[in-house]
Structure formats: structure tokens, C-alpha cells
Amino acid sequence: MRLLLFNPETEYALASGASFYTPPARVEKLRREMQLLPEAWAQPEDMILVDDASHLKSKFKLAEWNMLEDLMSKYPDLIIEPWGWNQALVRKLLDHGVPSDRLPDDSVISRIRELAHRRTTVLLTSLWNEKVDMDFKTDVPVELESIELCMDFYRDNPGCWLKAPWSSSGRGVINTSADMTPELVEQWCRGIIRRQGSVMGETGADRVADYATEWLMRHGRAEYLGLSSFSTSNRGKYIANNMMNQALMCEKFNSQSILDIDTVITVQKTILEHILRGYDGLFGVDMIVEKSGKLRPFVEVNLRRTMGMIHIIP
Numbered sequence: 678m679r680l681l682l683f684n685p686e687t688e689y690a691l692a693s694g695a696s697f698y699t700p701p702a703r704v705e706k707l708r709r710e711m712q713l714l715p716e717a718w719a720q721p722e723d724m725i726l727v728d729d730a731s732h733l734k735s736k737f738k739l740a741e742w743n744m745l746e747d748l749m750s751k752y753p754d755l756i757i758e759p760w761g762w763n764q765a766l767v768r769k770l771l772d773h774g775v776p777s778d779r780l781p782d783d784s785v786i787s788r789i790r791e792l793a794h795r796r797t798t799v800l801l802t803s804l805w806n807e808k809v810d811m812d813f814k815t816d817v818p819v820e821l822e823s824i825e826l827c828m829d830f831y832r833d834n835p836g837c838w839l840k841a842p843w844s845s846s847g848r849g850v851i852n853t854s855a856d857m858t859p860e861l862v863e864q865w866c867r868g869i870i871r872r873q874g875s876v877m878g879e880t881g882a883d884r885v886a887d888y889a890t891e892w893l894m895r896h897g898r899a900e901y902l903g904l905s906s907f908s909t910s911n912r913g914k915y916i917a918n919n920m921m922n923q924a925l926m927c928e929k930f931n932s933q934s935i936l937d938i939d940t941v942i943t944v945q946k947t948i949l950e951h952i953l954r955g956y957d958g959l960f961g962v963d964m965i966v967e968k969s970g971k972l973r974p975f976v977e978v979n980l981r982r983t984m985g986m987i988h989i990i991p
Contacts, residue, residue, distance in 0.1 A: 678722045678723060678724070678752055678754065678755050678756070679719075679720070679722075679723045679724070679755070679756045679757075679758045680723070680724050680725075680726055680740060680748070680755055680756070680757045680758065681715035681718075681719055681723055681724070681725050681726065681758050681759075682715070682725070682726040682757070682758070682759040682760065682766075683708065683711055683712055683713075683714045683715055683759075683760050684708060684759050684760045684761065684763075684766060685704055685707050685708055685711070685760060685845070685846075686698070686700035686701075686704045686705070686708060687759070687760060687761030687762065687763045687766070687845075687981055688761070688793060688843050688844055688845040688981075689701065689704060689843070689844070690763035690764065690765040690766065691761075691763045691764075691789065691790045691793050691843050692841070692842070692843035692844070692872070692873055693765070694764065694790065695764065695765060696764050696765060696767075696768040697765060697768065698763075698765035709728065712725070712727045712728065712733065713725060713727070713733060713735055714987075715737075716735060716736070716737060717987045718982070718986070718987060719737050721737075723737060723738075724737065724738040724739065724740045724748075725737050725738070725739055725740070726739075726740050726741075726742070726745075727739050727740070727741060728741065728742070729741065742769075742773050743773070745770070745773040745774050745775055746773065746774025746775075747774075749774060749775055749776060749779065755779075757770065757775065757779060757780070760981055760982050761980065761981030761982070762781055762785075762786060762789055762958075762981075763786065763789070763790070764783075764786045764790075767780050767781060767786060785955075788955045788956060789956060789980055792952075792953060792955075792956055792978070792980055793843060793978075793980045794842045794843060795818065795840055795841075795842050795843070795877040795977070796818075796820050796842065796875075796877065797952065797978055798818050798877075798975045798976065798977065798978065799817055799818050799819075799820065800952050801948055801949070801952055801974075801975035801978065802815060802816075802817045802818060802973075802974070802975045803817055804948045804951065804952065805944065805945075805948060805974055805975060808944055808947070808948070809936075809944060812935070813935070813936055813971075813972070815971065815972065815973050815974065816879070816880045816973075818877050818878065818879045819877070819878045819879075820842075820875050820876075820877055820878075821839075821866075821875060821876045821877070821878050822870070822874070822875045823870070824863060824866055824867055824870065827839065827862070827863070827866040827870075827876050827878070828859070828862070828863060828866070830878040831853055831859070831862050831878075834878070834880050834881065835853075835854070835881065836852070836853060836854035836880075836881030837853050837878055837879060837880055837881050838850060838851070838852055838853070838878070838879040838880075838881065838882075838913065839851050839853060839862070839865070839866060839869075839876050839877070839878055839879075840876065840877040840878075840879065841869045841872075841873055841876070841877075842869075842873045842874065842875055842876075842877060843873060845979065846914065846915040848914065849869070850912070850913045850914070851865055851912070851913075852911065852912050852913055854881065855911055855912050879976075882965050882967050882973060883967045883968040883969065884965050884966070884967060884968075885933060885966055885967065885968050886906065886929075886930075886933055886965070886966045887906065887907050887908065887909050887963065887964070887965060887966075888904060888905065888906050888907075888930055888963075888964045888965075888966065889904070889905045889906075889907065889961045889962055889963045889964060889983065889985045890903075890904060890905075890941070890942060890945060890961070890962045890964070891903050891904070891905055891959075891960075891961050891962075891983060891985050891986045891989060892949065892959070892960050892961065892962065893958070893959055893960075894949070894950075894953055894956050894957055894958060894959075894960060895957055896957070897950060897954060898950065899946050899949045899950050899953070901942050901946065902986065902989065903923055903986075903989035904923060904926050904927055904930065904938060904989075905918055905919075905926075905961070905983070905984075905985025905986070905988060905989060906918065906919040906921060906926055906929070906930075906985075907919060907984070907985060915984070918984050918985055918987070918988040919988075920988060920990065921990065922990045922991065923989070923990065923991060930966070933966045933970065934966045934970055934972050935969075935970035935971060935972070936972050941964075941972065941974060944974075945962060945974060945975075948975075949962070953978075953980075956980060958980070958981075959981065959982045959983070959986065960978060960979055960980045960981065960983075961978075961979045961983035961985055961986065962974070962975060962977070962978055962979075963976040963977040963978075963979070964976055
């Protein structure tokens with residue numbers, strides 16, 4: 678039996694590194710409105726953790742936070758499975774009576790936080806370039822730790838993307854070709870560096886499609902779950918996943934990318950097992966296919982369940 682929880686603020690909580698965290702109002706609103714999202718992957722015996730079950734209807738059992746201590750006693754094998762783990766969630770569960778031995782310890786959370794930083798894409802992309810032929814190499818992201826470095830990167834790379842080290846679903850990302858003045862870019866970078874210590878810079882891409890490979894990591898082995906496709910705005914914000922069965926989606930990917938999906942999966946698997954050591958759980962790898970057919974194979978790594986996993990159709 679699992680106790681499922683949708684907590685879309687998890688990357689923000691990881692960024693804070695704090696045991697007590699209040700998410701932005703828009704993210705808190707999203708969490709409340711989508712509390713029942715785990716219905717999409719729940720099994721008949723599972724329960725879903727919500728704020729107030731009296732206002733919700735579900736075919737699954739619902740549990741509230743004030744019920745947790747009793748639930749832990751009643752179901753000694755109950756597995757808590759959130760959208761994603763972070764220190765603030767662990768603290769909140771402890772405060773509501775969940776024993777520490779049912780939760781990830783500090784070292785596990787610290788490792789998740791470290792790997793969820795976008796600098797992980799630097800390591801992943803660098804390894805990709807070592808393993809593929811020259812024709813398939815791609816630009817490596819750069820970590821920028823000062824305003825001067827940010828503005829130099831911005832000036833040297835027209836149309837570049839600047840990203841907060843921890844964020845998700847296209848939030849914490851700016852496309853500098855989208856009506857961004859130098860003053861606005863500098864202001865944004867100052868805020869991110871003040872809060873998160875650096876900014877990640879990526880060269881512009883003539884994007885034609887967004888894909889993600891979906892994975893489960895267990896004991897150092899990465900199991901491929903499927904390919905997903907999604908839509909984003911011109912500013913890089915997530916809009917929705919595209920519904921398509923795996924055979925058609927792989928066929929579409931192969932028609933757009935100069936590398937076939939089987940090769941991509943094989944190379945990604947080797948690299949992911951090397952870099953993501955110490956992580957156990959679900960994760961997704963976002964990719965971009967450019968107009969030329971070139972692939973950016975490690976745009977982002979989401980160390981949590983993803984929307985793409987919900988929409989994988991056999």
C-alpha cells in the first residue's frame with residue numbers, strides 16, 4: 678500500500694535547502710487544485726494524502742495530514758510516495774507523526790538536492806559529447822556565478838536561455854530573445870544569484886520539438902520506462918503533454934532527430950547510471966530536437982515523477 682502526494686513545489690523547496698518552506702502563491706494554488714492528480718497512477722489499494730478530504734470526491738481512499746500518525750500505526754508497511762522529495766516535506770511528515778525510519782534521511786535528501794541542481798546537466802552533456810561522434814555533439818551549459826559573467830554570456834550568445842539552478846516546468850527560465858532588454862536580464866540574474874548562488878546559461882536553440890525519456894533508478898540501474906512528448910511556450914514554460922502511443926511517438930522522434938531513439942536511450946542509460954549514483958526513484962530527462970535535426974539530450978533532469986510518465990501509452 679502506498680500513500681501518494683502531489684507536491685509540485687518540490688524543486689523550490691530543494692532550492693531553499695530549509696526544513697520549513699512556504700511555496701509561492703501560484704505553486705500553492707496549483708498544489709491545492711491538483712491534489713487528486715495521483716489518481717492517474719494510483720493502484721486500488723493506495724491512498725492519496727490531501728488537505729481536506731471532506732471537499733473532495735475520489736474512487737480512492739483519501740487521507741488527511743492529521744491522520745498520519747494513526748495510519749503509520751495501522752499500516753506498518755505503508756510506503757509514502759510524493760511527487761518529489763525535499764527536506765521541508767520530510768520535516769512536515771515527521772511533525773505529523775511519521776517515524777523517521779519511514780522517510781529518506783538527510784544524506785539522501787542532500788544527494789537529491791545536489792543532483793537536482795542544473796549543473797548536473799553540465800556533467801551529463803559533457804559525457805554525452807565524449808561518447809558520441811562529432812556530428813552528434815551539442816553545446817554544454819555553463820554555470821555563471823556573477824552578474825558580469827551572466828551579462829558577458831548574454832551579449833556573446835544572442836537568443837540564449839538563462840535558468841535558475843533549481844526550478845521546474847519552465848519557471849525560473851528566461852529566453853533572452855523574447856522581448857528581454859539588457860536591464861531586465863541583469864535584474865533577473867541578480868535576483869537568481871542572490872537566492873540560488875548562480876545562473877545556468879545555454880545557447881539558443883532552433884527548437885522544433887520537446888521530448889523526454891522517462892526512467893526508474895533502482896540500486897544504480899536505470900530502467901527506461903518510455904518516451905514522452907510535450908509542448909512549451911516561446912518562453913519555455915510547460916503547457917501540456919502530447920497524447921500518442923509509443924510506436925508513433927518513437928517514429929515521430931526518429932523523423933525529426935538525426936539520432937534514432939534507441940541509440941539515444943542506450944547512451945543516456947550509461948551516462949545516467951554513472952552520474953546519478955546514490956539516487957533511487959523515478960526521474961525524467963527533457964530533450965530538445967532542433968530544426969537541423971541535432972539533439973540536445975540533457976536539457977533538464979527532473980528527479981521526481983513527471984507529467985510525461987502519466988501520459989505514456991503502450
